[in-house]
Amino acid sequence: ILNVEQSPQSLHVQEGDSTNFTCSFPSSNFYALHWYRWETAKSPEALFVMTLNGDEKKKGRISATLNTKEGYSYLYIKGSQPEDSATYLCAPSWNQFYFGTGTSLTVIP
Amino acid sequence: DGGITQSPKYLFRKEGQNVTLSCEQNLNHDAMYWYRQDPGQGLRLIYYSQIVNDFQKGDIAEGYSVSREKKESFPLTVTSAQKNPTAFYLCASSIFRGRTNTEAFFGQGTRLTVV
Numbered sequence A: 001i002l003n004v005e006q007s008p009q010s011l012h013v014q015e016g017d018s019t020n021f022t023c024s025f026p027s028s029n030f031y032a033l034h035w036y037r038w039e040t041a042k043s044p045e046a047l048f049v050m051t052l053n054g055d056e057k058k059k060g061r062i063s064a065t066l067n068t069k070e071g072y073s074y075l076y077i078k079g080s081q082p083e084d085s086a087t088y089l090c091a092p093s094w095n096q097f098y099f100g101t102g103t104s105l106t107v108i109p
Numbered sequence B: 001d002g003g004i005t006q007s008p009k010y011l012f013r014k015e016g017q018n019v020t021l022s023c024e025q026n027l028n029h030d031a032m033y034w035y036r037q038d039p040g041q042g043l044r045l046i047y048y049s050q051i052v053n054d055f056q057k058g059d060i061a062e063g064y065s066v067s068r069e070k071k072e073s074f075p076l077t078v079t080s081a082q083k084n085p086t087a088f089y090l091c092a093s094s095i096f097r098g099r100t101n102t103e104a105f106f107g108q109g110t111r112l113t114v115v
Helices: none
Strands: A005-007 A010-014 A019-024 A032-038 A045-050 A056-059 A062-067 A072-077 A086-093 A103-108 B004-007 B010-013 B019-025 B031-037 B043-051 B054-057 B064-066 B076-078 B087-094 B110-114
Touching (some): A045 A062, B004 B087
Antiparallel strands (some): A056 A062, B064 B076, B087 B110
């Protein structure tokens, strides 16, 4: 069992606020780090897959960074909107995915 | 449309009965996975398969069995030996390259309730 920690566990923000979450994972034998968004009553969907130390990815108002040497990744959401409300999962990937427990984001209109 | 399909969406079974959850994908993905989610917990890996006719135990394989006779299909059987089978079950697939995976695609999940 691989220890993948996500913080905070849950978060409530006002519409328009920017926010960020953390994913921590063991830095040895690293291959890739995945971020997924899981909306209620839907299937998880991939946001980013990152492989290189220092990698930064962006999709609209959402971006992510990766530090493989120290074993962490940050997910940023700029100007949160109600439709961003979801659980955000990170998963380091070796021969399988190791999912964290997720950060539940609620954006209040 | 390509995708991954789980059925049924809701399933009720009596205690002591085996039950099989279906997972089918037409994405031509090599790897398939079964996860379990309980309230307040993350996704825990039950079994995974990277190639036809081969599969590996995940972190919580006890009380479960799988088969991978076709690339498209990875059914999960919840046996009577599983002590607490009531949970949400999620199937996923991905392309497996070398030692890592491309992004995972997920089914809609099956909520199993054992009474």
